[in-house]
Amino acid sequence: MSNTQNSTRDMQIFQQLDIDVLMDRHDLSEESRNTIMSENLLPPSMLSRMHNSFPQHSILKPRYEALFTHGKNKYSTIVGFREVCSILRENGIELTEMKERELFVEVYAFLATKHILNTINWNNYLEDPVFQLVFPQPDMIAKEVVDEYKSIEDDGERMKMVVAYRDKTNPHDGKQILNRPSFYDEEGGLEAVDGGQHKYPQVFLLFDKTTQGCFAYCTYCFRHAQVRGDEDMFIQDDVAQVHSYLRLHKEVTDILITGGDAGYMPASRLAAYLEPIMHDPELMHIRNIRIASRALTYEPDVVLQRKYDDALELFGRLIDHGVQVLWMGHFSTPKEMLNIHTIAAIRRLRKHGINVRSQSPMMNHVSLFMDDNGKVDIDRSAQNWIDLAHMLMMLGMQFHSIYCARPTGEHGYFTAPLADMDKIFSKIYHSLPSVARPSRYITMTSSAGKVSLLGTVTVNGDKAFALKFNEARNMKWMDKAFLAKYDEEENTIEKLIPYGTEKYFFEDELAQIEDDLQEKFDKSELNKDQVLQVLKVE
């Protein structure tokens, strides 16, 4: 437990009245209040325990003003960013280096809810990890790019430069485009499932047309092309096509609804995908539905609204049909959790039988911190995750995983050497009771799969990293641990050099698999073009 736990003398005991005050402060709607009261989502004794265990992260006893209480619920694009800055200015907070920040917004995005803006401690925002999570920072983008942007006066030319820079941000890392599945339909035509990814046998990823947006924009987003709406993004329109594909793939047990944010999918659209899973014997192999969403961090009210009742009712019926529903949340910092909205929303999902988990990345400035000498602060960084893990446990959630920043977007800003991340992870792991630990070692995704960093070993006097796949293009690769040369600086597992051998054991096979996938991808693209031609002629 955190060593900043309140002493008995300083303990704050919550009464119902305190909760009423908090609901006023957060401007909760009548509907959300009713849900909270009728389903007992905020028992005072539980809030007392959480707050007194982690006073340093808690906003349950507010230490600062909420600046975004009344007014808009959401601020988006450059316009919304400027609006937020102007509200801050009215409250005596002046953000500097606006050109740098605006460049970031133009390349990626800006989107923030009033809920997340109110979790930021505006008295000390520069030290607040949530400020880093949603606000563009001046040194996120390299200086030479910023200088070029600043030097262009013509709006059109400047936008051209922004668009050209986007291509340099590795929008589709890990060759994701090759994960798009295709199949031969009943007429023998090759159909591409445009909004699907099927890389590991058991899991089908669904990017539905309704889940393309997010509730807020994370500055480290790995799916920035998807969120920005680039032309080559994954997007599924045809529901029946997904069922046709799944009927042919009995190895699939899990559908992972993602985006963007799966929390956006309306109950009617969820039902269109999920009703057949309950009733069609040919879809009996589907056993888990995963909802990948950051709503619990950015807009927990979504779950508290009455209109979410239909989705909860559907999930309840799925569970009664032997299909588990897993809500894959994404918490990186304790600050995202210790507020009444989020606690109430998590408890509501749990009360409806949903298995709520958290998977999130270890990111510099947000969930990994440097000391005054610019070195990774192992203790402070580990403590962030240890506190978070205890909170997840207190709310009955499972700590699914921690992963490393993928080489996309402004990777340089958010990453740190793997050697340091390994030290942080070890500390987290040995500090937690086994039931509170993440379910696997820290991982990094590449085209080959998800590789876990198991730790370091000494072989013939040399230090090496021990690695193991926990998901792979060929699942048999998971049976084997392998070694890479130890490196103090490297931040990407894919770039580590094999130890004691020319290449990794899977490299040749991976190249062959990627070639085959490329060929299949090209064929399905060609087929799509032909269909479009025919439609045009008709």
Ligand code: SF4
């Ligand atoms: S919620 Fe996910 S997809 Fe959306 S901005 Fe954050 S990282 Fe990107």
